[in-house]
Each structure stands twice: as structure tokens, then as C-alpha cells.
Amino acid sequence: MREFDHIGFFNSEPREDEFWVESLQAWVTNARIHPWRLEYIRFKEKRDPDRSDIGRWKVWNMPHVAYRVDDLEEAISGEEVVLGPIEPADWGRAAFIHKDGAILEYLEYSSLDTWFGQATPWRSTSDRDK
Numbered sequence: 572m573r574e575f576d577h578i579g580f581f582n583s584e585p586r587e588d589e590f591w592v593e594s595l596q597a598w599v600t601n602a603r604i605h606p607w608r609l610e611y612i613r614f615k616e617k618r619d620p621d622r623s624d625i626g627r628w629k630v631w632n633m634p635h636v637a638y639r640v641d642d643l644e645e646a647i648s649g650e651e652v653v654l655g656p657i658e659p660a661d662w663g664r665a666a667f668i669h670k671d672g673a674i675l676e677y678l679e680y681s682s683l684d685t686w687f688g689q690a691t692p693w694r695s696t697s698d699r700d701k
Contacts, residue, residue, distance in 0.1 A: 576637040577602030582611040603691045626653035626669030635674040643679035660687045
């Protein structure tokens with residue numbers, strides 16, 4: 572199963588709704604509370620890998636689309652993994668892949684009740700009006 576979770580964008584200006592994520596050395600907004608499921612990421616220090624490693628360069632410089640998956644290993648099997656699997660917080664694991672020229676993030680949640688320590692129960696994007 573794969574279900575849309577969020578779209579992540581890099582941001583260079585502080586936002587009032589961002590919070591610090593130590594494991595990422597970045598400030599992140601909570602995509603679950605954004606009406607369009609947008610996540611803004613602002614790193615403490617800019618990361619700029621060599622462009623010869625295009626997948627890794629894209630993960631740090633371009634937006635990504637994130638999907639919730641039931642089994643992270645199955646989702647990334649045979650894919651070009653450019654970051655992860657990682658455990659960015661208490662809610663589960665993530666991995667970023669380079670596919671069809673884009674960066675995709677797969678998230679395997681162990682808990683759907685929090686997002687980086689914030690109480691934010693998961694709500695499917697497919698039943699948005701319920």
C-alpha cells in the first residue's frame with residue numbers, strides 16, 4: 572500500500588510554525604496541519620553534495636513527494652536509494668529514492684499519532700472531508 576503523505580520544500584527563511592528536529596539538524600513544519608500537506612524544511616547549514624551524484628544532490632536541493640507505506644524495505648527494494656533508511660523521529664522510518672528524475676520519500680510509521688513530537692493524528696488524504 573502507498574498513500575500520499577506530503578510534499579516537502581526547502582525554505583531559507585524562518586517560519587513561525589517550524590520546530591527544531593535535532594536528528595536532521597533542521598527546522599521542519601508539520602505537513603499534517605497544512606491544508607495542502609506541505610512541509611517546509613530549513614537546514615541549520617546548507618548541504619550541497621557534488622552534482623555528479625545527482626540523486627543525492629536532488630534530495631538536498633529539490634522538493635520531494637512523500638508517501639506512507641506499510642513496508643519500507645519492500646517499497647525501496649530495487650530502487651535507487653539516495654538517503655536512508657533513517658529514523659528521523661519516534662514515529663517511524665523513512666527513505667528517499669531517485670525515480671523518474673524526481674525524489675520520493677517513503678515513510679513507514681510505527682505511530683500515526685505524532686509528528687516529530689507534536690500530537691497530530693494521521694488523517695488520510697483520500698478521506699479529507701470525513
